[in-house]
Amino acid sequence: MTDGPKYGFDTLQIHAGARPDPATGARQTPIYQTTAYVFRDAEHAAALFNLQEVGYIYSRLTNPTVAVLQERIATLEGGVGGVCCSSGHAAQIMALYPLMAPGLNVVVSTRLYGGTVTQFSHTIKRFGWSATFVDFDDLDAVKAAIDENTRAIFCESIANPGGYITDLDAIAEIADAAEIPLIVDNTTATPYLCRPIEHGATLVVHSTTKYLTGNGTVTGGCVVDSGKFDWSANDKFPSLSAPEPAYHGMKFHETFGPLAFTFHGIAIGLRDLGMTMNPQAAHYTLMGTETLSLRMDRHVENAVKIAKWLEADDRVDYVTYAGLESSPYYDRVAKICPRGAGGLFTFAVKGGYDACVKLVNALEIFSHVANLGDSRSLIIHSASTTHRQLTAEQQRAAGAAPEVVRLSIGTEDVTDLIADLDQALAKATS
């Protein structure tokens, strides 16, 4: 069995993409630890290289273990195809690469993961691309930022780290009117809490490093295509609509239809950029996806309890969690992520930067790490770490002000987590 709407999420997260191994009957997906695959004969090899037949050539492009994960994530997101790669940041480049060229731009939300802000404000410039940062609550500003050189809109569903939820439907409407794809980073929500394609997203990107793997073991990324965008409606996306010289003038969209973006991602993206996911990483992430909904429910339940406890505490200035009624984004939870606002939020400690540093040092269960989406509870002082490269203004815009710490709430006993925060807050604010 693979996919299909007749199965529920909890079934698909275990079964989608997988079947007993045809060679051995192995029930669990084997780790195909191989670089290359034997061609049946010279004609078979030629057909594979011409993209006339789908199959395995070399693990930079495709690997059976990785293929199961690709199909699983695509199914959970409600997309037609997925391409896994070596990290979430690789997935972002992989998503933009077929759309962009020197001189072109992407309109992006100011509320993004710190590393993404850096990637978009500095690194992509070396490709001749640029990003225009806009407040995505200001829909007129988003529209105004789009010009004839804009090739995509990019945002996060639940934005890391400030408790922000993007009104995906409103942004998708703007993207549709401009005839450009909407790319949504769904890392912090996961397809269990939010399904961006149902809100109009064209592409969904993931850092599988986080909740999809779920235990802080491997880095990875994935790009899922909805299959709904018409790449040939105009001449804006020649990589997908125009003849491809590297494949004898074949046109990806004409040849592969809704799978054009996925095939391009493998046949050009992975082939030439080489940001490949290895089969060991795919294995760990496949293990993680099997329990995704169970973990997300607990992450959300714990996060709500802890956010409420912190909000009522005198040593805390404010808590930014969209799952709290005090949040300006509370109303968007029901619409965008009805099963909960995730397991991540920030809070401001009275006493500012210094109190944050003391708090981080005093915690015993929470680990001070630059990661999120682990079964372990994690904390980070973003202003001195992940968001350190940003200007103070960018830090505030991203929800990472100096007096704020970010929690990634794990699946431990919530009473233990609250007791740990209680003792550490006492030390931080005494």
Ligand SMILES: *Cc1c(COP(=O)(O)O)cnc(C)c1O
């Ligand atoms: C971690 C993260 C990324 C980057 O992913 P890596 O796997 O670390 O490269 C991108 N977006 C979000 C929202 C993230 O949390």
